[in-house]
Amino acid sequence: MKLPDPESLYARLKEQIEHAFPNRSELGLIGVHSGGAWIAERLHHDLGFTLPCGFLDSALYRDDFSERGMKTAPKPADMPFDVAGRQILLVDDVLYTGRTVRAIVNHLFDYGRPAKIELAVLLDRGGRELPIDAQYVGKHEPLKPNQSFVLTRDEQGAFRLGLEEKQGE
Amino acid sequence: MKLPDPESLYARLKEQIEHAFPNRSELGLIGVHSGGAWIAERLHHDLGFTLPCGFLDSALYRDDFSERGMKTAPKPADMPFDVAGRQILLVDDVLYTGRTVRAIVNHLFDYGRPAKIELAVLLDRGGRELPIDAQYVGKHEPLKPNQSFVLTRDEQGAFRLGLEEKQGE
Numbered sequence: 001m002k003l004p005d006p007e008s009l010y011a012r013l014k015e016q017i018e019h020a021f022p023n024r025s026e027l028g029l030i031g032v033h034s035g036g037a038w039i040a041e042r043l044h045h046d047l048g049f050t051l052p053c054g055f056l057d058s059a060l061y062r063d064d065f066s067e068r069g070m071k072t073a074p075k076p077a078d079m080p081f082d083v084a085g086r087q088i089l090l091v092d093d094v095l096y097t098g099r100t101v102r103a104i105v106n107h108l109f110d111y112g113r114p115a116k117i118e119l120a121v122l123l124d125r126g127g128r129e130l131p132i133d134a135q136y137v138g139k140h141e142p143l144k145p146n147q148s149f150v151l152t153r154d155e156q157g158a159f160r161l162g163l164e165e166k167q168g169e
Numbered sequence: 170m171k172l173p174d175p176e177s178l179y180a181r182l183k184e185q186i187e188h189a190f191p192n193r194s195e196l197g198l199i200g201v202h203s204g205g206a207w208i209a210e211r212l213h214h215d216l217g218f219t220l221p222c223g224f225l226d227s228a229l230y231r232d233d234f235s236e237r238g239m240k241t242a243p244k245p246a247d248m249p250f251d252v253a254g255r256q257i258l259l260v261d262d263v264l265y266t267g268r269t270v271r272a273i274v275n276h277l278f279d280y281g282r283p284a285k286i287e288l289a290v291l292l293d294r295g296g297r298e299l300p301i302d303a304q305y306v307g308k309h310e311p312l313k314p315n316q317s318f319v320l321t322r323d324e325q326g327a328f329r330l331g332l333e334e335k336q337g338e
Contacts (some may be wrong), residue, residue, distance in 0.1 A: 032224060045241065064319050070336065091298070101300060105271065105299065105300070106275065114298075115298065116298045116299075117299050118300060119300035127288065129285045130274065130281075130285075131259070131270060131274070131285065131286060131287060131301055131302060131303060131304065132286035132300055132301055132302070133300060133301070133302035134300060135300065
């Protein structure tokens with residue numbers, strides 16, 4: 001399969017968010033480690049949000065933690081604004097089962113009860129296992145269960161997209 | 170506004186579910202009290218599910234419990250099948266902010282980790298405050314914030330739909 005160009009996806013996502021939130025002075029932007037955090041950081045820089053960017057890691061909160069375990073050490077959460085009563089834009093790189101999003105939303109509620117949480121993702125690969133959906137999507141690109149997108153950054157900070165295929169599944 | 174006929178919406182929803190789940194022998198059907206429970210009961214009867222129907226009440230689990238309080242006494246949960254590893258179809262009457270769905274999904278995980286949870290609703294009235302969506306929808310019918318749909322049943326068990334409008338909001 002020909003992989004989509006992640007820089008084009010990012011440009012499309014940025015445009016959607018710019019259009020949906022003409023006033024970004026009170027909007028709380030939160031990136032999910034690691035890919036979502038990179039995207040949130042770039043959105044924060046490119047679109048000029050007033051509040052600093054927040055970061056969350058889902059690793060410790062997913063319902064399948066006991067099966068997946070820790071692939072990498074969880075990164076510290078950073079919530080530099082009040083969540084209670086605030087409109088929140090959550091950013092992740094790839095939307096798949098929805099389990100990460102459920103975990104992150106539950107985690108967010110530990111900080112306070114937001115007025116609204118919306119979700120922006122670079123890629124929706126389908127395969128949802130929970131009734132969760134994103135409001136802003138760079139591209140819908142269905143993958144097989146044994147495949148996964150891998151987002152990385154080059155030395156200049158530009159996004160690169162790879163495809164991982166597990167054998168024997 | 171002209172209200173949609175809830176019996177036509179039900180017929181449309183039933184058809185979607187019949188088509189999406191040709192094999193209903195292992196599917197766990199769960200209705201959310203009260204309206205969702207009525208719809209789930211009818212689906213269970215009309216489509217011939219093998220497992221008994223489950224029921225949940227969101228009142229105690231919503232994140233705005235302290236603001237809303239108890240309008241009516243919560244109905245007891247009834248989960249007559251194993252949730253762990255199972256495909257679940259959650260049924261509610263109206264999808265609005267998504268807060269009820271989040272509460273119900275979290276509550277479901279107290280029983281075990283389902284393989285998949287999908288959501289069916291008679292009406293999606295828009296106004297989401299969480300990144301939640303339904304897979305099966307009788308109709309999308311946006312309402313104003315001061316309006317709400319009220320589903321009732323007549324003596325024969327047929328659905329009736331009303332519109333409630335709060336003044337001064």
